[in-house]
Amino acid sequence: MFSPENEKKIDEYISHYPVKRSAILPALHLAQIEHGYVTDEDVQYLARRLDMRVNEVEEVVTFYSMYSRKPIGQYKLQVCRTLSCNLAGCDKITEQINHKLGIKVNETTPDGRFTLQEVECLGYCDLAPVLQVNFDYYEQITPERTEEIIEKLK
Amino acid sequence: MTKVLTTRFDLKGEACDIDVYIKTGGYQALTKVLKESTPDQVIEEVKKSSLRGRGGAGFPTGMKWSFVPKQSARPKYVVCNADESEPGTGKDRDLMRYDPHQLLEGMAIAAYALNAPNNYIYIRGEYWYIIAILEKAIAQAKERGYLGKNILGTDFECNIYVHPGAGAYICGEETALLESLEGKRGHPRLKPPFPAIVGLYGGPTVVNNVETLAAVPWIINNGGEAYKALGTEKSGGTKMFTVSGHVNKPGNYEVPMGYPMRDLIYKDCGGIKGGKQLKGVIPGGSSMPVFTPEDVEKATMDYESIASLGSMLGSGGVIVMDETVDMFEMTMNTIHFYKHESCGWCTPCREGTRWLYKVCERMKKYEGKPGDVDLLDDLAGKILGKSFCALGDAAAMPVQGMIKKFRPDFEKRIKQNFVQLTAAD
Ligand SMILES: Cc1cc2nc3c(=O)[nH]c(=O)nc-3n(C[C@H](O)[C@H](O)[C@H](O)COP(=O)(O)O)c2cc1C
Ligand code: SF4
Ligand code: FES
Numbered sequence: 001m002f003s004p005e006n007e008k009k010i011d012e013y014i015s016h017y018p019v020k021r022s023a024i025l026p027a028l029h030l031a032q033i034e035h036g037y038v039t040d041e042d043v044q045y046l047a048r049r050l051d052m053r054v055n056e057v058e059e060v061v062t063f064y065s066m067y068s069r070k071p072i073g074q075y076k077l078q079v080c081r082t083l084s085c086n087l088a089g090c091d092k093i094t095e096q097i098n099h100k101l102g103i104k105v106n107e108t109t110p111d112g113r114f115t116l117q118e119v120e121c122l123g124y125c126d127l128a129p130v131l132q133v134n135f136d137y138y139e140q141i142t143p144e145r146t147e148e149i150i151e152k153l154k
Numbered sequence: 155m156t157k158v159l160t161t162r163f164d165l166k167g168e169a170c171d172i173d174v175y176i177k178t179g180g181y182q183a184l185t186k187v188l189k190e191s192t193p194d195q196v197i198e199e200v201k202k203s204s205l206r207g208r209g210g211a212g213f214p215t216g217m218k219w220s221f222v223p224k225q226s227a228r229p230k231y232v233v234c235n236a237d238e239s240e241p242g243t244g245k246d247r248d249l250m251r252y253d254p255h256q257l258l259e260g261m262a263i264a265a266y267a268l269n270a271p272n273n274y275i276y277i278r279g280e281y282w283y284i285i286a287i288l289e290k291a292i293a294q295a296k297e298r299g300y301l302g303k304n305i306l307g308t309d310f311e312c313n314i315y316v317h318p319g320a321g322a323y324i325c326g327e328e329t330a331l332l333e334s335l336e337g338k339r340g341h342p343r344l345k346p347p348f349p350a351i352v353g354l355y356g357g358p359t360v361v362n363n364v365e366t367l368a369a370v371p372w373i374i375n376n377g378g379e380a381y382k383a384l385g386t387e388k389s390g391g392t393k394m395f396t397v398s399g400h401v402n403k404p405g406n407y408e409v410p411m412g413y414p415m416r417d418l419i420y421k422d423c424g425g426i427k428g429g430k431q432l433k434g435v436i437p438g439g440s441s442m443p444v445f446t447p448e449d450v451e452k453a454t455m456d457y458e459s460i461a462s463l464g465s466m467l468g469s470g471g472v473i474v475m476d477e478t479v480d481m482f483e484m485t486m487n488t489i490h491f492y493k494h495e496s497c498g499w500c501t502p503c504r505e506g507t508r509w510l511y512k513v514c515e516r517m518k519k520y521e522g523k524p525g526d527v528d529l530l531d532d533l534a535g536k537i538l539g540k541s542f543c544a545l546g547d548a549a550a551m552p553v554q555g556m557i558k559k560f561r562p563d564f565e566k567r568i569k570q571n572f573v574q575l576t577a578a579d
Contacts, residue, residue, distance in 0.1 A: 025334065065322065121242075132280065
């Protein structure tokens with residue numbers, strides 16, 4: 001279900017804990033990186049691999065906001081909306097993306113490349129406003145730089 | 155000003171390399187305790203330092219460590235809380251990405267004091283690149299014999315594993331964090347028993363914030379008394395503050411406890427952006443009641459001073475707001491956060507945060523009903539102290555604080571006031 005490299009990583013994670021189940025969060029991250037979202041097969045497979053029931057895996061997936069059970073864009077554009085980013089003008093970043101890609105919050109471009117999301121504090125408050133694209137952070141972002149970043153990814 | 159935590163920040167990440175860390179005095183404290191001290195002596199030294207937890211609650215660290223039973227049928231654990239999700243806070247991020255070994259050394263010393271062979275860093279999943287930094291540092295430390303089995307030729311064993319979270323503020327609460335580490339949803343546990351007695355996998359567990367553990371090597375090297383002397387009589391040492399919002403130089407600052415808040419904002423951070431007037435400051439992360447400019451003049455950055463002015467030092471997230479800020483909007487933004495992050499376990503918090511948001515929605519459109527401001531205050535009061543865990547209080551306190559200090563910003567959202575105001579124009 002996973003690439004041999006990620007299979008090895010899951011083994012490694014399992015070895016960190018006295019119970020297999022503890023590896024579920026890191027393993028779900030790997031699933032999402034490899035498949036774009038957490039697929040039905042991932043849920044079934046990880047349940048078997050980590051001695052969990054399928055609904056136990058589902059419960060975990062739905063609790064944590066970083067996981068998606070549905071296909072989403074190849075690039076997740078996440079704009080922080082919380083206090084410090086709000087003070088630093090994060091609304092302008094979201095508007096720029098609305099305008100540039102023609103998508104609103106929680107929408108994906110028709111070509112499946114970009115999804116726009118508003119998220120809560122990302123721990124970059126002193127460097128606000130911040131945009132996260134998959135696992136990359138862009139600090140003190142402006143509407144102009146947002147446009148450049150999207151151009152590069154297109 | 156003496157620096158404890160940020161001495162290697164100027165190296166801009168070079169100290170991630172173990173050679174640089176060692177050259178700048180790293181791993182001396184661990185070497186020292188393994189040669190010279192018993193576990194109890196380490197705990198005594200930390201008690202003397204008067205170090206208090208930097209994760210929010212400010213619990214005395216040495217005392218927490220001493221609660222852990224000496225003998226235990228189940229393994230003991232040290233868990234580092236690197237979930238860092240209190241809005242306004244980004245200090246643990248820099249402590250980990252600029253000086254990861256300092257944290258590892260502090261954790262290893264804690265593990266020695268408690269006799270815990272396997273230990274975890276629970277880090278928020280968004281900090282993915284910092285996970286890589288930590289894992290590399292762990293591998294290096296293992297190679298050099300500072301982690302793993304038979305550390306520095308003794309029979310002390312200490313392993314550290316990095317565990318990524320996945321986007322849930324509640325997992326910063328220590329018992330929810332332990333549930334999450336066990337592979338479950340992050341719902342808090344009933345306390346007592348406290349984690350020091352029954353924690354991870356049922357074993358006695360110390361949960362400490364990144365900044366708390368990162369201070370430990372300095373305390374061992376220089377002595378608890380010396381650390382304490384850096385701060386005030388009751389709040390020892392130094393503290394990191396993340397300053398964000400309308401200042402000229404936002405950033406992370408390490409200052410001695412007792413440092414004037416005014417100096418932090420006007421000297422270190424270069425004052426208010428664009429020469430505007432200050433309107434308010436949230437002193438300790440989004441959960442804490444707001445300060446007016448008058449409070450700021452009186453406040454010093456230590457637990458006692460901030461508490462005497464009706465707020466808390468919390469996580470050290472200082473959010474500065476200028477005269478253009480509408481405090482109703484800030485409050486609504488905060489409520490959105492807590493509504494989103496409520497884990498849904500108990501009714502006052504789950505339903506209360508939704509109700510608060512609902513009232514805000516009509517006020518946002520200047521369609522508030524007479525009595526809505528009191529309704530907000532009242533709803534917050536029904537969450538405060540009546541929820542299963544401290545997230546409920548964290549949601550309620552800032553709402554009450556904002557209404558108390560900036561009531562006009564709320565009153566103008568009431569429809570009939572708004573109509574009167576615009577008619578008078
Ligand atoms: C809702 C909530 C969120 C919290 N988030 C964090 C956090 O992100 N990081 C942290 O260190 N402590 C957080 N805490 C505090 C922890 O429960 C715990 O007190 C702390 O990790 C203990 O470490 P310390 O004694 O070193 O501060 C949070 C508490 C609550 C109630
Ligand atoms: S207070 Fe909120 S976060 Fe805490 S247990 Fe209740 S619902 Fe969950
Ligand atoms: S408020 Fe946006 S990163 Fe903290």
